Amino acid sequence: MRGWPKGKSRKEVVGYAAAHYRMGSANTHVCARCGEQAQEWAYKGGCPNELTQTVRKWELKYSLDPGFYEPLCSSCHITQDHSRGVSWYAAKLTEDQVRALRAEYAAGGISQAKLALKYGVSPPAVQRIVTGRTYKNVQ
Numbered sequence: 001m002r003g004w005p006k007g008k009s010r011k012e013v014v015g016y017a018a019a020h021y022r023m024g025s026a027n028t029h030v031c032a033r034c035g036e037q038a039q040e041w042a043y044k045g046g047c048p049n050e051l052t053q054t055v056r057k058w059e060l061k062y063s064l065d066p067g068f069y070e071p072l073c074s075s076c077h078i079t080q081d082h083s084r085g086v087s088w089y090a091a092k093l094t095e096d097q098v099r100a101l102r103a104e105y106a107a108g109g110i111s112q113a114k115l116a117l118k119y120g121v122s123p124p125a126v127q128r129i130v131t132g133r134t135y136k137n138v139q
């Protein structure tokens with residue numbers, strides 16, 4: 001399968017995506033910290049089956065269990081990421097996938113929402129990737 005994340009078993013990736021779809025959109029929830037409209041799911045920590053992915057020098061933790069996620073608005077999510085380095089959407093894409101996503105978007109004809117579905121990340125994450133706010137190291 002094209003674009004399969006390196007170093008992950010098929011089972012693990014399928015579980016990751018399935019957990020994501022079960023949770024649905026965070027937009028229909030309010031932020032667990034400030035009560036504003038939530039935008040993204042954030043991993044709360046504490047899952048007994050916690051998984052870890054190392055990206056550059058950071059060790060990011062995540063879970064396949066939606067019960068260990070809470071809806072957060074962008075600003076609270078960023079605050080949490082800075083304090084714990086934990087995010088549902090962080091570190092999901094390989095550098096090759098980031099390049100492919102940007103190339104597809106630059107070629108036109110596909111929306112950020114469609115790219116989000118295709119790559120299994122949130123639309124705000126796609127926006128951050130194509131505008132270079134995230135994955136700055138990927139050229």
Ligand SMILES: [Zn+2]
Binds near residue numbers: 076077
């Ligand atoms: Zn908030």
